[in-house]
Amino acid sequence: MSDAMIRVPAEVRDRLSVIAESRGTSIRALVQEFAETTLTAEERRERADRARGYMAEHFGVEVTDEESEAMGRKIRDAFAQQPGAQGAAA
Numbered sequence: 001m002s003d004a005m006i007r008v009p010a011e012v013r014d015r016l017s018v019i020a021e022s023r024g025t026s027i028r029a030l031v032q033e034f035a036e037t038t039l040t041a042e043e044r045r046e047r048a049d050r051a052r053g054y055m056a057e058h059f060g061v062e063v064t065d066e067e068s069e070a071m072g073r074k075i076r077d078a079f080a081q082q083p084g085a086q087g088a089a090a
Contacts, residue, residue: 006031 008016025041039047048068055061064066079085 016027020027052063
């Protein structure tokens with residue numbers, strides 16, 4: 001595997017360094033983990049479609065796009081209310 005350079009502002013590099021150090025890893029490993037575990041919008045849609053298909057097949061439950069979006073909002077809101085959540089009011 002060949003390496004590639006990614007240019008980011010110094011503040012981003014410094015932030016990545018702090019995060020990596022706190023996890024006991026390197027910036028390189030941190031970026032690699034991010035790239036390997038972060039889903040694209042298309043991958044998220046495919047995963048949601050598979051989950052809906054599974055629920056329909058195994059539980060007889062049909063989930064609409066609207067219901068899925070509403071549940072997604074509820075979950076995001078619940079996480080935002082957790083202490084230490086980014087963007088949560090203190």
